[in-house]
Amino acid sequence: GAGVSQSPSNKVTEKGKDVELRCDPISGHTALYWYRQRLGQGLEFLIYFQGNSAPDKSGLPSDRFSAERTGESVSTLTIQRTQQEDSAVYLCASSLPLAGGREQYFGPGTRLTVT
Amino acid sequence: SQQGEEDPQALSIQEGENATMNCSYKTSINNLQWYRQNSGRGLVHLILIRSNEREKHSGRLRVTLDTSKKSSSLLITASRAADTASYFCATGQAGTALIFGKGTTLSVSS
Numbered sequence: 001g002a003g004v005s006q007s008p009s010n011k012v013t014e015k016g017k018d019v020e021l022r023c024d025p026i027s028g029h030t031a032l033y034w035y036r037q038r039l040g041q042g043l044e045f046l047i048y049f050q051g052n053s054a055p056d057k058s059g060l061p062s063d064r065f066s067a068e069r070t071g072e073s074v075s076t077l078t079i080q081r082t083q084q085e086d087s088a089v090y091l092c093a094s095s096l097p098l099a100g101g102r103e104q105y106f107g108p109g110t111r112l113t114v115t
Numbered sequence: 116s117q118q119g120e121e122d123p124q125a126l127s128i129q130e131g132e133n134a135t136m137n138c139s140y141k142t143s144i145n146n147l148q149w150y151r152q153n154s155g156r157g158l159v160h161l162i163l164i165r166s167n168e169r170e171k172h173s174g175r176l177r178v179t180l181d182t183s184k185k186s187s188s189l190l191i192t193a194s195r196a197a198d199t200a201s202y203f204c205a206t207g208q209a210g211t212a213l214i215f216g217k218g219t220t221l222s223v224s225s
Contacts, residue, residue, distance in 0.1 A: 004157075033212050042203065042217035043158075056212065091157060103148065104205075104213060106157035 002026070004107035006092050012113045013082055021077040021110045025094030030072050033104065035091045036061075043091065049075065051097065082114045121204055121219040128223055134191040136219040138204030139184075146207040147180055147187050151200045152218070158203065161189075194223045 005024045013019050025032050034046040045059040049069040060066070064082075069075040079086055089111050093104040122137045138147070146165045150158040164171045164180045164187065171178045177190040191198055201220050205213040 031212075035215070043215040045212055045214065048212040089156070093158075102207070103160045103163055104158075105160070106150075108157045 004092060004094050004105050006090075006107035006110050008110060009108065010111045010113075012115060015084060015114055016081055018078065018080045019082055019112065021079075021090050021092075021112070023075045023077070023092030023094075023107060025073070025075070025092070026105055028072075028096070029094035029105070030097050031095045031102070032069060032075050033093045033095075034067055034075070034077050035093070036088045037091060037109075038088045046077070046090075079112075082112075084114050087112055087114045121202070121216045123219060124217070125220045126222070128194055128221075130194060130196055130223055130225045132194055132223075134194050134198070134221055134223070136189045136202050136204075136221070138187045138189070138216055140187075140204075140206050140216075141185065142206075142208065144182075144206045144208055147178075148205045148207065148213065149176075149178060149187075149189050150203045150205060150215075152203065153200045161202075191221075194221075196223050196225045199223045 007022045030051045033048040035043040037043050047057050047067045049055045064080045067077045089109040091109045093106045095102040095104045120139050128134055146163050148163045149161045151161055152158045162173045162178050164178050175192045180187045199222050201218045203215050203218045205215045207213050
């Protein structure tokens, strides 16, 4: 079956513009995660969704960042009023129901460049 | 905040040599996982070891876990140029998402 897909693969935007990143998880995966990875750095947790539970937003760096998920399918990560420090690769992952940590399946990421 | 910290940050070896990467973490875990990343894009899961396991093998990979020292190691035997990548450990705890370390960059030259 299909893996996790993300779109767009690359996005260049001007400072101050809003951007929307999309993630399509693997069918049947109720858990979905967003991470940010700056150049040469590790993964920075942003947010995760688990079924119908309230999402864990503890990793979102500011109120300019928000994410939504429709049921157990597509998720969008929105960054408002982008800043240059938002430039990074944004990775999405999905997994079977979270139970103390499961193997995560990653999408190819969206490379965001804010000019 | 980072839970896992990999060591070394960078490792350069010749083809055929073994590569060992270490990971230390701070709190109790349910499992520890190792991932590989090529060219700064999506990560690929390599192996998962549960907190009640001490060693696990998968092909040329061997992972050990010492919960008393809160540390794990990933050994890649008989390395190949294609093993060149960044390797991350991630810890799994009940009720939370995985927490990733900063990674070890492995370069294997032929």
